Amino acid sequence: MAEDVRAEMVSTVFEVVVNKGDVVDVGDTLVVLESMKMEIPVIAETAGTVTALDVAVGDVIQAGDLIAVIS
Template sequence: MKEITASMAGTVLNIFTAAGESINMGQEVLMLESMKMEIPIESSIEGVVKEVKVNIGDFVNEGDVLIVLV
């Protein structure tokens, strides 16, 4: 399994993908808010979304798994 992780701590503002969708390298999959800035999270890998592990409003720490790909 492949995972997309948080690059920094923050709150999930928006999720741009769902289970079953294909993801390309460099595609924006999620938006975090940290220190009043919006931080886009882009995929560094390709695959199909197996599971989105967070919800809008969740707080995540750096390194937390956000999305699992197969």
């Protein structure tokens, strides 16, 4: 089963830690977002393979936007 990883708030993508095809474990950082001068890591809540990565450094994303899919 695939898990969609979505943004919780309006933010800018500060760093992309994983690539499409990477295997991640629960607790691994996927990307780091920046909002209001704070860096916010987005953590994998399930283990699996990153099958989609829909953001790049510098992207401005809105709450609910898709960041990645883990299958």
